Structure formats: structure tokens, C-alpha cells
Amino acid sequence: MDSLQTYLFISAILFSLGLYGVITRRNGIAVLMGIELILNSANINFIAFARFGGMNLSGQVFALFVIIMAAAEAAVALAIIINIFNNLQTVNIDEAQQLKL
Amino acid sequence: MPDFAFGLIVAITLGSAFMVVQGKQLLYSAIALLFTFFGVAGLYIFMWADFMAAVQIVIYIGGILVLLIFGIMLTNKITSVNISHTSLQRGAGVLVALSVLSFLVVMIGRTPWLEKTALEPAQTVDGIGTLLMMKYLLPFEVASLLLLGALIGAAMLSRNVD
Structure with missing residues (x-):
């Protein structure tokens, strides 16, 4: 458990699961959940390199910035999804093909 | 015992993902x-990042997850049965995800990683605070601007124009 590779493997599996979710899900919010999984896997990598790669606390500060960015992204994406729902009465992203009604 | 806890946490993480x-x-x-x-x-706690674990719980669970559940509640009428969601292109999704995973696993396994284990820090909070205020002051300020922009943008996008 105390090696860099273990954490990189965990984060690779998490990344693939998130990618699978983004590809297969059609509900906009579920796609957003897949993106959150991908961002979490990136954060695991940052902190694993902080711990094992000699980056010390800088890696943790970068992970902090990634979390800040994820929060901003989730807020804006949910506002867009709610807007799509108000206009089209659906959150199926395959049906939201037009930029303008 | 730590090995067992580590395995349990990994199983919870990947299983629920x-x-x-x-x-x-x-x-x-x-x-x-x-x-x-x-x-x-x-997992963050296993990597000595206790402050990041607290931030993860406060922001992801207290903020983003609550926001997501709000989104689910707002975009589905409670009476409608259509709250379940379908998946399309499962075959293609499995194919792409598995090929990316196998590429990553081979890459991680083959790369000679330069391992330079640091000493366990006595405290992470004051180190992170010092770094944020000294070395990473500009990204810190830019992040606050980004959050302000996201706040205004999300409020503008989701308000009712009519």
C-alpha cells in the first residue's frame, strides 16, 4: 500500500469509471457525476505525487485549486442544465442540440 | 490492520464509483x-494529506453533492416516474474505458518512477497556508476571481427572465 503505483492504479480505475459514465450516461447531471469522478482521480494523482514524488505540500495546494475549480464548474454546469430543463423539459443532453430555440 | 483499512477504503471508493x-x-x-x-x-489521509481530506469532505460532500441533489430535485418532477436514467452505447463505453484503462495500467507499470519520499510533515495546515500566501498568492487571487465569476454566471443563467 505504501507505493506510488498503488495510488496511480486506483486513480486510473477511477478515471476509467468516470470516462465510462460520461460516455454512456444521457442525463446531464449523471454526466456531471462522471466528470466529478475524473476530477477526483486527478486529485488522487496530485496528492500521491506530493507524498511519493517529493513535491511535498505544493501538490496538495494544486489539489486544492482543482477542488476550487470543480466547485465553480459544478455550479455553472448545473445552472446550464436547469436552463436546458426549463426550455426543453428534458435533461437528456442528446436532445439539447440547438444553441437557440 | 492498516492494510485491512486501506483495502476497505479502496473497495468502498471503487465499488461505489x-x-x-x-x-x-x-x-x-x-x-x-x-x-x-x-x-x-x-485515501488522502493515507497520503498524509489530512487538511485535503477535510476540504474534500466539506467542499465535495457539503457543497457539490448537495448542489447535484438540488439539480436532480429541480429537473425532475416528484410525481414523474422518469427519474431513472438510461445509458446508451454501453458497448462503446466499455470498449473506450477499458482501452484507456489498459493503456494507463501499462504506462504506470512500465515507467520507472522517481520515488523521493518526503518526511512525514508534522502539520500540513500551516505549510499549506504559508504556500498559499507566499508562493501561490497569484493563483489564489485568480481562484477567488474565478469563484466570483462562477457565482455571478450561475445566478444569471438560472434566474427566471420572464
Whole structure:
């Protein structure tokens, strides 16, 4: 458990699961959940390199910035999804093909 | 004992992440995401990042997950049966995800990683605070601007114009 590779493997599996979710899900919010999984896997990598790669606390500060960015992204994406729902009465992203009604 | 706890946390993280992308009900996916975030926070603690684990729990579970559940509640009428969500192109999704995973696993396994283990820091909070205020002051300020922009943008996008 105390090696860099273990954490990189965990984060690779998490990344693939998130990618699978983004590809297969059609509900906009579920796609957003897949993106959150991908961002979490990136954060695991940052902190694993902080711990094992000699980056010390800088890696943790970068992970902090990634979390800040994820929060901003989730807020804006949910506002867009709610807007799509108000206009089209659906959150199926395959049906939201037009930029303008 | 630490090995057992580590295995348990990894199993919780990956198992609930699988349920997030595979579950039939959108709300169940959101609840599974809660356990994934908790598991990732546990992994952070195993990597000596206790402050990051606290931030993960406060921001991801207290902020983003609540926001997602609000989104689910707002975009589905409670009476409608259509709260479940379908998945399309499962075959293509499995193919792409597995090929990316195998590429990553081979890459991680083959790369000669330069391992330089640091000493266990006595405290991470004051180190992170010092770095944020000294070395990473500009990204810190830019992040605050980004959050302000996201706040205004989300409020503008989701308000009712009529």
C-alpha cells in the first residue's frame, strides 16, 4: 500500500469509471457525476505525487485549486442544465442540440 | 490492520464509483457518489494529506453533492416516474474505458518512477497556508476571481427572465 503505483492504479480505475459514465450516461447531471469522478482521480494523482514524488505540500495546494475549480464548474454546469430543463423539459443532453430555440 | 483499512477504503471508493456510473436511479447514483467522496478522503489521509481530506469532505460532500441533489430535485418532477436514467452505447463505453484503462495500467507499470519520499510533515495546515500566501498568492487571487465569476454566471443563467 505504501507505493506510488498503488495510488496511480486506483486513480486510473477511477478515471476509467468516470470516462465510462460520461460516455454512456444521457442525463446531464449523471454526466456531471462522471466528470466529478475524473476530477477526483486527478486529485488522487496530485496528492500521491506530493507524498511519493517529493513535491511535498505544493501538490496538495494544486489539489486544492482543482477542488476550487470543480466547485465553480459544478455550479455553472448545473445552472446550464436547469436552463436546458426549463426550455426543453428534458435533461437528456442528446436532445439539447440547438444553441437557440 | 492498516492494510485491512486501506483495502476497505479502496473497495468502498471503487465499488461505489462503479455504482455511480452503473446505477439505475439517479438519486442512488448521487448517494453512491457520497461514498466515493468519503473513500477518496480516506485515501488522502493515507497520503498524509489530512487538511485535503477535510476540504474534500466539506467542499465535495457539503457543497457539490448537495448542489447535484438540488439539480436532480429541480429537473425532475416528484410525481414523474422518469427519474431513472438510461445509458446508451454501453458497448462503446466499455470498449473506450477499458482501452484507456489498459493503456494507463501499462504506462504506470512500465515507467520507472522517481520515488523521493518526503518526511512525514508534522502539520500540513500551516505549510499549506504559508504556500498559499507566499508562493501561490497569484493563483489564489485568480481562484477567488474565478469563484466570483462562477457565482455571478450561475445566478444569471438560472434566474427566471420572464
